[in-house]
Amino acid sequence: MITPFQVAAKNLLRKKARTALTLVGITLSAWVLVSLLGFNRGYETALNRNIEGMGFQIMVMAKGCPYEAATMMLQGGTGFRYMEESVVEQIRQDPDVDKITPILMQAFFDPNKGQSGGIAGYFGVDPASFPELRPFFRFRQGGWFKEPAALEAVMGYEVAELEQREVGDRILVPEKDVELKVVGVMERTGTQDDGIIFVPLRALQQIAGIDRITTVGVRTREGADLGALEGRLYKLPDVQVVSFSQVKDTIMKLIGTARVMVLSIAVIAIVIAMVGVVNTVLMSVLERLQEIGIIKTVGAMPGDVFRLVWTETVILCGVGGAAGIVLALAMARGTDVLVRLALPYAPTGSLVAIDLKLAAATFGVIVGVGLLSGLYPAWRAGRIRPLDSIRGEGR
Amino acid sequence: MSGEACLVARELVRTYRRGSEEIRAVDGVSLAIRRGEFVAVTGPSGSGKTTLVNLLGCLENPSGGELELVGRPIFGGGRTLTERELTRIRRQLFGYIFQSFYLIPSLTVRENVQLPLVFYRKTGVADETEKLLALVGLEKRAEHLPGQISGGEMQRVAIARALVNAPEILLADEPTGNLDTRRAREIGAILQELNEARGLTILLVTHNPGMAALAHRVVEMRDGRIVP
Numbered sequence: 001m002i003t004p005f006q007v008a009a010k011n012l013l014r015k016k017a018r019t020a021l022t023l024v025g026i027t028l029s030a031w032v033l034v035s036l037l038g039f040n041r042g043y044e045t046a047l048n049r050n051i052e053g054m055g056f057q058i059m060v061m062a063k064g065c066p067y068e069a070a071t072m073m074l075q076g077g078t079g080f081r082y083m084e085e086s087v088v089e090q091i092r093q094d095p096d097v098d099k100i101t102p103i104l105m106q107a108f109f110d111p112n113k114g115q116s117g118g119i120a121g122y123f124g125v126d127p128a129s130f131p132e133l134r135p136f137f138r139f140r141q142g143g144w145f146k147e148p149a150a151l152e153a154v155m156g157y158e159v160a161e162l163e164q165r166e167v168g169d170r171i172l173v174p175e176k177d178v179e180l181k182v183v184g185v186m187e188r189t190g191t192q193d194d195g196i197i198f199v200p201l202r203a204l205q206q207i208a209g210i211d212r213i214t215t216v217g218v219r220t221r222e223g224a225d226l227g228a229l230e231g232r233l234y235k236l237p238d239v240q241v242v243s244f245s246q247v248k249d250t251i252m253k254l255i256g257t258a259r260v261m262v263l264s265i266a267v268i269a270i271v272i273a274m275v276g277v278v279n280t281v282l283m284s285v286l287e288r289l290q291e292i293g294i295i296k297t298v299g300a301m302p303g304d305v306f307r308l309v310w311t312e313t314v315i316l317c318g319v320g321g322a323a324g325i326v327l328a329l330a331m332a333r334g335t336d337v338l339v340r341l342a343l344p345y346a347p348t349g350s351l352v353a354i355d356l357k358l359a360a361a362t363f364g365v366i367v368g369v370g371l372l373s374g375l376y377p378a379w380r381a382g383r384i385r386p387l388d389s390i391r392g393e394g395r
Numbered sequence: 396m397s398g399e400a401c402l403v404a405r406e407l408v409r410t411y412r413r414g415s416e417e418i419r420a421v422d423g424v425s426l427a428i429r430r431g432e433f434v435a436v437t438g439p440s441g442s443g444k445t446t447l448v449n450l451l452g453c454l455e456n457p458s459g460g461e462l463e464l465v466g467r468p469i470f471g472g473g474r475t476l477t478e479r480e481l482t483r484i485r486r487q488l489f490g491y492i493f494q495s496f497y498l499i500p501s502l503t504v505r506e507n508v509q510l511p512l513v514f515y516r517k518t519g520v521a522d523e524t525e526k527l528l529a530l531v532g533l534e535k536r537a538e539h540l541p542g543q544i545s546g547g548e549m550q551r552v553a554i555a556r557a558l559v560n561a562p563e564i565l566l567a568d569e570p571t572g573n574l575d576t577r578r579a580r581e582i583g584a585i586l587q588e589l590n591e592a593r594g595l596t597i598l599l600v601t602h603n604p605g606m607a608a609l610a611h612r613v614v615e616m617r618d619g620r621i622v623p
Contacts, residue, residue, distance in 0.1 A: 006506075011499075
């Protein structure tokens with residue numbers, strides 16, 4: 001026995017080209033929507049992962065532009081500002097500070113990097129305190145250096161891969177012509193650390209000819225009042241305090257503008273797709289006035305006809321929405337690449353995170369909006385009087 | 396044929412307005428049809444026979460007069476029935492066949508026959524699609540689409556569809572108007588069999604004297620009235 005669903009589905013198949021075009025519209029809008037929502041979630045997750053990967057919640061740096069400081073932290077950079085090492089001891093006195101580590105960031109121009117040379121990032125870290133703040137670091141080979149002034153290096157995963165280095169190899173610090181012995185190569189972390197070469201703090205200070213530091217990483221005690229701690233740290237002379245929650249907020253605000261624009265495009269895409277749905281279903285109703293008339297003559301109530309036409313909308317939006325979500329899942333990697341090209345800063349890791357819950361929510365939105373779009377054509381169909389339509393007067 | 400009247404119309408009137416002119420398409424028609432009777436309505440074009448059948452078949456409200464179906468008053472006292480009320484009466488009592496078949500092109504012959512059951516099944520009525528397909532000689536065409544069968548076969552599908560909910564009265568408005576003589580005779584034979592073997596009450600509108608000759612009684616209309 002045929003069901004109302006089959007009647008609706010078979011009707012859609014009558015005009016294959018029109019149905020296909022409408023489906024393409026819905027599919028594309030579902031793809032845009034789910035990708036955008038996936039990006040919203042994925043970007044924040046990736047950013048959080050990057051920030052958590054730092055191992056500390058607060059960084060104290062020499063006074064300067066906080067945005068520049070944030071960029072430096074997350075991407076590495078040049079033009080560093082320096083502060084005295086004595087600040088480390090001052091910060092350590094604060095009761096809310098759990099662990100602390102001094103860092104010297106340096107960037108040297110390596111003419112052999114890439115086709116036209118590039119910047120090689122070096123972090124001078126304290127072998128006693130830095131590893132404690134990054135206990136999740138895993139080594140592919142070797143381990144941390146032990147001596148504070150040893151001419152040794154631990155290489156991030158990507159930089160080691162790029163330069164084809166292993167433990168025991170010797171690398172030359174560009175511009176300085178100092179040789180370092182590789183004592184460790186890390187596993188991939190998916191963060192900016194993959195591109196860094198870590199050197200003992202004292203050794204890097206000697207190599208760079210600098211007796212100061214650029215950064216102090218601070219891990220707070222559990223339950224510490226971050227705001228109050230920041231306030232106390234700001235009282236130290238010539239330093240600025242950057243908390244990662246601030247950094248995250250700043251970046252998310254910058255990204256927010258782009259998100260609003262893309263969201264607007266997604267909304268427009270949905271509106272266009274839904275106008276297509278209204279057009280397709282309404283055309284289909286107007287072309288079938290006599291059929292709808294006969295359906296009512298043989299016993300269908302206005303509500304039956306309404307549901308029949310509405311079912312067509314649900315089928316269109318259901319199939320189109322599902323296809324869009326599958327497309328978004330299949331193209332997530334490509335979308336990731338496109339988004340990275342468009343954004344000024346993108347954290348490492350996947351930027352587009354689509355899971356079952358998000359897919360189901362998007363599917364619900366598409367079908368929900370589709371149901372709204374189907375209201376008018378279904379209402380029109382339900383109001384058709386059988387005799388008028390059989391006489392051809394229903395228009 | 397029993398003596399019990401299953402359809403009684405008294406002074407039925409249907410007027411239309413065209414500009415300032417009032418047209419009385421049906422002008423005071425009184426008619427009684429007994430259960431199991433086969434009645435043909437004939438008359439020239441514009442005589443009001445289709446309008447009369449539409450009123451008797453509850454496809455529209457009359458402008459005046461009364462109608463009683465299987466002992467129940469339907470129209471009368473100036474009350475206008477809503478589309479829902481008309482649909483309830485239609486699906487309980489009537490099966491319809493029209494000149495233009497009105498099959499759903501995307502559904503197979505079997506599905507077209509079953510279509511009324513998708514929306515409503517009368518209490519106690521079993522799905523007799525296969526029997527009806529055999530009755531109209533289309534059991535081997537059940538999976539064909541309307542576009543793959545002839546006009547005569549399409550009208551036979553429409554007959555089976557009209558019968559699937561076991562109607563009290565079959566209304567046939569020019570069912571052979573689009574068919575050649577041979578196909579028209581086939582349809583006539585099926586209607587006659589339905590009347591004689593099943594005792595189905597049939598009201599047939601036709602221009603075809605051969606079809607009208609199959610009926611127990613012929614009612615002729617002219618200018619909206621029954622010719623005495």
